[in-house]
Amino acid sequence: MRIEVGTRAVAYDDTGEGQPVVFVHGFPHHRKLWAPQLRALSAHSRVIAPDLPGFGESDMPERFSIDAWADGLARFLDALGIERAIIAGLSMGGYITLAFWRLHQDRAAALILADTRAGADSEEGKQKRRETIELARREGPTAVARTLLPGMVGKSTRAREPSVVATMRAMLESASVDSIVGASEAMMNRADATSSLATIDVPTLIVAGEEDVLTPPRESQAMHAAISGSRLEIIPAAGHVSNIERPAAFNQVVSEFLAEL
Ligand code: MLT
Numbered sequence: 001m002r003i004e005v006g007t008r009a010v011a012y013d014d015t016g017e018g019q020p021v022v023f024v025h026g027f028p029h030h031r032k033l034w035a036p037q038l039r040a041l042s043a044h045s046r047v048i049a050p051d052l053p054g055f056g057e058s059d060m061p062e063r064f065s066i067d068a069w070a071d072g073l074a075r076f077l078d079a080l081g082i083e084r085a086i087i088a089g090l091s092m093g094g095y096i097t098l099a100f101w102r103l104h105q106d107r108a109a110a111l112i113l114a115d116t117r118a119g120a121d122s123e124e125g126k127q128k129r130r131e132t133i134e135l136a137r138r139e140g141p142t143a144v145a146r147t148l149l150p151g152m153v154g155k156s157t158r159a160r161e162p163s164v165v166a167t168m169r170a171m172l173e174s175a176s177v178d179s180i181v182g183a184s185e186a187m188m189n190r191a192d193a194t195s196s197l198a199t200i201d202v203p204t205l206i207v208a209g210e211e212d213v214l215t216p217p218r219e220s221q222a223m224h225a226a227i228s229g230s231r232l233e234i235i236p237a238a239g240h241v242s243n244i245e246r247p248a249a250f251n252q253v254v255s256e257f258l259a260e261l
Contacts, residue, residue: 011057012050016042020085024093028175030056036247054179064182070099088112098193117219120192145172154211154239197226204230209238
């Protein structure tokens, strides 16, 4: 499906009925990252997964920025006629979810923060982004995918689930150079969300893959300590894309969380 949000079209999947849950993908993913959740959770909830502007089948954004994507998410909810939703974000999607909380908290019924962190990039992190940008410009998305993939997928999944690795490789390779560059710059320039964690007063589920090396479980533990009443779930034998590596375990913790709301 596609919907006009301002002057640009956003592609999205929308299935099921009940309380809306909006799933926000990471970098450089698209909405199909959430296919296992849409399949499983649509029995009890309305589950919606947009392609962030610049990714998948959505139009390019006016500018790449985490706050602009968060504002765009609020306008996307307006376009769908949704007042409040549960916002679930993985990694870069989690940065956007935390920005959404800062900018539009009255629109968030609950939060799900998966394999993400609250802090801004370190100097070392920024240097890695510059290298990704250079590689994208010099050799294109396939080279970027080759570099990112080992960190993206956990070691157990890499050893046992070649189909998950293939799915992620195809997803990473589908991103355009402009979007890889734009999103890398957006992440480099994002605000540190640590101080806003204490303001979160809606039910919050934090999920992390045990083997996530990009946003290690200690990041999730720190967010859990800072968000009063939050729930933390560690998914065994899963890496950074825990939702697609161990979908049954991920869906189980999300279903339990949604059922308790
Ligand atoms: C992601 O999966 O969205 C990225 O790993 C986030 C990042 O590079 O900080």
